[in-house]
Amino acid sequence: MNRTCYLIAVVFLALGISGCGNHNHSDHGHDHGHQDNLQLTAYNSDFEMYADANPFVVGQACTILSHFSFLSDFKPLDSAEVTLSLIVGNDGIRQTLATATRPGIYKFTLSPTHAGKGKLIYDIHIGDSISRMVVNDIEVFADAHQANEAAHNAIISNSNAVSFTKEQSWKINFATEEVAYEPFGEVIKTTAQVLPSQGDERIVVAKSSGVVTFSNAKITEGTPVAAGQQLFSIESSNMADNNMSVRYAEASNNYELAKTEYERKQHLAKDKIVSTSELQRAKAEYENAKAVYETIKNNFSQSGQKVTSPIGGYVCQLMVKNGEYVEAGKPIMSVSQNKKLYIRAELQPRYYSVLNNITTANFRIPKTNTSYRLEDLEGKLISFGKSADNGNVLIPVTFEMNNSVGLLSGSFVDLYIKTQSDRPMLTVANGALIEEMGNFFVFVQLTPELFEKREIQKGATDGYRTAVLGGLKAGERVVSKGAVLVKLAQASGALDPHAGHVH
Secondary structure, three states, rough: HHHHHHHHHHHHHHHHHHHHHHOHHHHHHOOOOOOOOEEEEEEOOOOEEEEEEOOHHHHHHHHEEEEEEEOOOOOOOOEEEEEEEEEEOOEEEEEEEOOEEOOOOOEEEOOOOOOHHHHHHHEEEEEOOOEEEEEEEEEEEEHHHHHHHHHOOOOOOOOOOOHHHHHHHHHHOEEEEOEEEEEEOEEEEEEEEEEEEEOEEEEEEEEEOOOOOOOOOOOOOEEEOOOOEEEEEEEOOOOOOOOOOHHHHHHHHHHHHHHHHHHHHHHHOOOOOOOOOOOOOOOHHHHHHHHHHHHHHHHHOEEEEEEEEEOEEEEEEEEOOOOOEOOOOOEEEEOOOOOEEEEEEEEOOHHHHHHEEEEEEEEEEOOEEEEEEEHHOEEEEEEEEOOOOOOOOOOEEEEEEEEOOOOOOOOOEEEEEEOOOEEHHHHHHEHHEEEEEEEEEEEEOOOOOOEEEEEEEEEEOOOEEEEEEEEEOOOOOEEEOOHHHHHHHHHHHHOOOOOOOOO
């Protein structure tokens, strides 16, 4: 057994031991030698209710041990007032429990007064709201013999089933889901690269030729920078050609000379000594000299021409070394905000006919097996290629998204491109699948504490859900989270099916 399986087994055994340690044998409602209990299940939009109950007999106290789990995370209902009503015809009895026997578990005791078919109604009071759950087709019997016989006939028996108690499932990341048909089009699985989006990354270039001197010797890839922060300077004062100090002095002198000449001709023009065309020529020379001078002045210091960051972010890549000579226009570094990213894949031409039907995509980080939905990151399809050339016959497909999950630009991910389809298919969460020697299984819920291991025929996956081609029916429930621990429970085969129950 490898280290991962070993750790999972240790966690599972700890859960089992912890549950069994709370087992109260003296107060156990399951008297298997005399009576079989009813297993009752109900769902609404908020809760799962699972009850282990004595058969209902007129005049006899019936214990209904009810387990409540939030459907949002399948954790126990820890505090709420719950009322249980048994309605038969026009008659009913009820009991209200202000607190739970244990977190998630409410132990009711009702004594039916009338025989016949009825229903159980749970009213869960949370704040000012009430969540109602109904269990229909509850039979109240006139005598215990009929009740026990009916309960025995209702026992769910399956040689391939495994017991996994609510107390155990509450301690782990566990969930079940109802299998249903949903649109599931063709899924294109490929490898894609994470890239900075246009506008999210800027290239900083040398504005003149010279020697690069970084403003901070500690500037490296990953260094945070602010918009307008000086990144480096370009020094050319010691160079015979393209000397920035000489250019600055020359521009300053040209500017002062042009300014003086323009002002002189302005006065002469008032007395009609110079023509209008001469004045306009002097003005143009002055404005040109001024533009050149101010451009050089704004980027010049005695330590060299200053170059600042155009955006806030971090240094993504350094393309030159400190002290290296560069020509004007040469890229020095790239600065990225890392807020928006592209995911770019290249597909074979055979997929071109379905690219117009792309709806969204999911992607998975291979090293962590973490998956993300594009829509959860406010992502969208940007474009896909409309042609191929001899140099590259593959078709590029590009998605954009917010980088709120800290993806690394330049890394690779597994991409599942989803296309639109009107064909409904049964699907299950990928976490429901258990693989054994190339075959795939799921655990189908018989009761919230009993699960049948069943082989299925696996179809395509979109990274989150997998199509099921056979082995399941709509309306069945399967374990969608925690299936590995249920499998370990089956392998152990020795856990008390009621471990942790307080009857």
